[in-house]
Amino acid sequence: MIDFRSDTVTRPSAEMLEAMMTAPTGDDVFGDDPTVNALEELAAKMFGKEKALFCTSGTMTNQIAIKVHTQPGEEVVCDRLSHIYNYEGGGIAFNSGCSVRLLEGDRGRFTAQDVIKNINPNDPHYPRTSLVSIENTSNKGGGAIWDSNEIGKIKATCESLGLPLHLDGARLFNALVETNQSPQSLGKQFDTISICLSKGLGCPVGSLLIGNDDFISKSRRVRKVFGGGMRQAGIIAAAGVFALNNNIERLKDDHKRAKILADLLQMQSWVYNVIDVDTNIIVSELSQPDDQKKLIDRLGLLGIGCVGFGPGRIRFVTHLDISDDDINQCEDLFKKI
Numbered sequence: 001m002i003d004f005r006s007d008t009v010t011r012p013s014a015e016m017l018e019a020m021m022t023a024p025t026g027d028d029v030f031g032d033d034p035t036v037n038a039l040e041e042l043a044a045k046m047f048g049k050e051k052a053l054f055c056t057s058g059t060m061t062n063q064i065a066i067k068v069h070t071q072p073g074e075e076v077v078c079d080r081l082s083h084i085y086n087y088e089g090g091g092i093a094f095n096s097g098c099s100v101r102l103l104e105g106d107r108g109r110f111t112a113q114d115v116i117k118n119i120n121p122n123d124p125h126y127p128r129t130s131l132v133s134i135e136n137t138s139n140k141g142g143g144a145i146w147d148s149n150e151i152g153k154i155k156a157t158c159e160s161l162g163l164p165l166h167l168d169g170a171r172l173f174n175a176l177v178e179t180n181q182s183p184q185s186l187g188k189q190f191d192t193i194s195i196c197l198s199k200g201l202g203c204p205v206g207s208l209l210i211g212n213d214d215f216i217s218k219s220r221r222v223r224k225v226f227g228g229g230m231r232q233a234g235i236i237a238a239a240g241v242f243a244l245n246n247n248i249e250r251l252k253d254d255h256k257r258a259k260i261l262a263d264l265l266q267m268q269s270w271v272y273n274v275i276d277v278d279t280n281i282i283v284s285e286l287s288q289p290d291d292q293k294k295l296i297d298r299l300g301l302l303g304i305g306c307v308g309f310g311p312g313r314i315r316f317v318t319h320l321d322i323s324d325d326d327i328n329q330c331e332d333l334f335k336k337i
C-alpha cells in the first residue's frame with residue numbers, strides 16, 4: 001500500500017526505535033523521567049520559551065491550551081476550517097464550556113482585520129472573547145502556510161486587546177522549512193504553541209505544548225485531570241528527541257514529492273482541479289464529485305491510500321514513508337483507473 005491517507009501513518013525507523021529502546025526512563029508524573037525532561041527542555045529552548053509539556057496528542061495539547069486560556073461562557077476566535085473546531089469532538093464546548101466565533105478565512109488563514117471585527121464588545125449580552133487560535137499549516141486549507149507578517153499584525157492586535165494567541169502547529173515545521181523561518185521567530189509571535197511529533201516528524205506518538213512557566217504549570221494540572229499524566233514516558237519521548245534532531249530539514253523532500261504528485265493528479269481526467277500545494281498536503285477536486293467513494297475504493301484496490309476531504313474532494317499527504325519510487329509508481333497506477 002502506498003499510504004497517502006495521512007502523515008500520521010509513518011512507522012518509527014530503525015534508528016528511532018534504537019533511541020527508544022535505550023532511553024533512560026523514570027516516573028514522569030513525579031517529574032523523574034530524564035528523557036521526557038530532556039525533550040521538554042529541547043522544545044522550549046527551540047522556540048525561545050520557558051517551558052514545554054509532553055502530551056499524548058495534538059488534540060490534548062490544543063484542548064489543554066484552550067482550557068487554561070479561557071473560563072466557561074467565554075469565546076474562542078478561530079477559522080471555520082480549524083482542527084480545534086472541526087475535529088476535536090466538540091472539545092471546546094465539552095472541556096472548556098466556551099463558544100466559538102468562526103472566521104471565513106482563505107484556506108484557513110484570516111487577517112488581523114477579521115479578528116478586530118469579531119471581538120465582542122464589553123457588554124454582558126455577549127460572551128467575553130478570551131482567545132484567538134490559528135493553525136499553521138492549515139490542514140483543511142490543504143497545508144496552507146500563513147504569512148508571517150499577518151501573524152505579526154494579529155499578535156499586535158491581540159496584545160492591544162489583552163488576548164492570548166495560540167498556535168495549533170501540528171504541522172508547523174512544514175511551514176518553517178518551506179519559508180526558511182526559525183522556530184525562535186515563531187516563538188515570539190505566540191503566547192502558546194502546540195506541535196505534533198507524530199505527523200511529518202515520524203514519531204509513533206506525542207505532542208508538545210510550549211509556553212511560559214506559569215502557563216505550563218497550569219497545563220500540567222489540566223493534563224492530569226484529562227488523564228494524560230504518563231509514567232515511564234521516556235520510551236516515547238526518546239522518539240521525539242530523535243525527530244527534533246533529525247527529521248525536520250527532510251520535510252522539504254515531502255514537499256517536493258507533493259508537488260510532483262499534484263502535477264500527476266492534475267493530468268488525470270477524474271481530477272477537475274488540484275488546490276495549490278504549499279507543503280505536504282494535496283487536495284484534489286473531482287470531475288465527478290458524486291464518484292468520491294467509488295474512486296477512493298478503486299485507488300485502494302490499486303494499492304493507493306487516500307481519504308475523502310469534504311464533498312467531491314480527496315486528500316493525499318506525503319511523509320517520511322513515501323519515496324520517489326512510490327510517486328513514480330503512481331504515474332502507472334493512475335492510468336488503470
Ligand SMILES: Cc1ncc(COP(=O)(O)O)c(C=O)c1O
Pocket residue numbers: 056057058059060062083084135137138139168170171196198207
Ligand atoms: C492541524 C491539526 N491539529 C491537531 C491535530 C490533532 O492531532 P492528534 O491526532 O495527535 O490528536 C491534527 C491531527 O491531524 C491536525 O491536523
